[in-house]
Amino acid sequence: MAEIKDPENTIVLELKDGGRVVIELLPDVAPKHVERIKALARSGAYDNVAFHRVIEGFMAQTGDVQHGNMEKDFDLRRAGTGGSDLGDLPAEFSKLPHDRGTIGAARSQNPNSANSQFFINFSDNHFLNGQYTVYGRVIEGMDHVDRIQRGEPPQNPDRIVSMKVAADVQ
Numbered sequence: 373m374a375e376i377k378d379p380e381n382t383i384v385l386e387l388k389d390g391g392r393v394v395i396e397l398l399p400d401v402a403p404k405h406v407e408r409i410k411a412l413a414r415s416g417a418y419d420n421v422a423f424h425r426v427i428e429g430f431m432a433q434t435g436d437v438q439h440g441n442m443e444k445d446f447d448l449r450r451a452g453t454g455g456s457d458l459g460d461l462p463a464e465f466s467k468l469p470h471d472r473g474t475i476g477a478a479r480s481q482n483p484n485s486a487n488s489q490f491f492i493n494f495s496d497n498h499f500l501n502g503q504y505t506v507y508g509r510v511i512e513g514m515d516h517v518d519r520i521q522r523g524e525p526p527q528n529p530d531r532i533v534s535m536k537v538a539a540d541v542q
Contacts, residue, residue: 373394374511374512376538377396378396379537380410380537381396381406382395382396382534382537382539383395383397383409383508383536383537383538384537384538384541385418385532385533385534386535387516387517387530387531387533388530391513391519392513393512393513393517394511394513394538395475395509395511396508396510396511397409397507398506398507400504401464401506402506404446404460404461405464405477406462406508408458408461408487408488409488409490409507410537411458412437414540415535417437417488418435418488418519419533419534420531420533421435421436422434422436422525422528423521423529423530423532423538424436424525424528425491425524425525426520426521426522426524426526427518428494428522429523430494430495431448431476432494432517432520433478433480433489433491433495434531435488435489437455437456438456438488440505447463455487455489456487456488458486458487460482460486460487461484461486461487461505462484462504463479463484463486464477465483465502465503465504466505466506467501467502468506469496470493470496470498470500470504471493471498472493472494472495472496473492473493473510473514473517474492474493474506474509474510475490475492475506475507475508475510476500476504476505476506477490477504477507478491478504479504490522492510492517495502
C-alpha cells in the first residue's frame with residue numbers, strides 16, 4: 373500500500389470488487405481543481421457515478437455527477453454531458469505531462485469549462501500536455517483502473533462505488 377503523505381490532499385476511490393485507488397492531489401499545481409474534487413467528494417457527489425467513456429490505451433473518464441449516477445438518474449445517452457451545480461473552472465495548465473496514472477480535468481472545447489468530470493490516463497498521453505489540467509496522480513491501485521470496462525459508453529459501465537478525501541476516512 374502506498375504511503376499517504378498528505379491525507380487532506382489525497383482521494384480514495386472504491387471501485388467494484390473492493391478495488392481501492394488512491395490519488396495524490398497536486399494543490400500547488402492546480403489549486404482550484406483540487407478544491408473542487410475534494411468538495412464534490414465530501415458531498416458524496418461522485419458516489420455511484422459511472423465511468424462513461426473508457427478508451428483502451430488512452431483513458432477512463434468519469435465524474436458526470438449530473439447524469440452519471442448509476443442509482444439515481446443514469447442515462448447512458450446523456451452520461452458525459454453534465455457537471456455539477458458549481459460553476460466551471462478556469463484552466464490551470466502546467467508543465468506536468470499527462471503520464472500513465474495522472475488525473476486530468478475533462479472539459480468541452482472551451483479550456484475554461486472543466487467542472488466535475490475527470491479522466492485517468494491509461495498510458496503516457498503527451499499530446500494532451502498544455503491543453504488539459506493535470507491535478508493528481510494514482511499512487512495505488514492502477515491495476516484496478518486498468519480493469520475498468522471499456523466503451524464509449526460501455527455497455528455495462530463500471531462505477532465509483534465511493535470517493536472520499538483520505539483525511540475523512542477513519
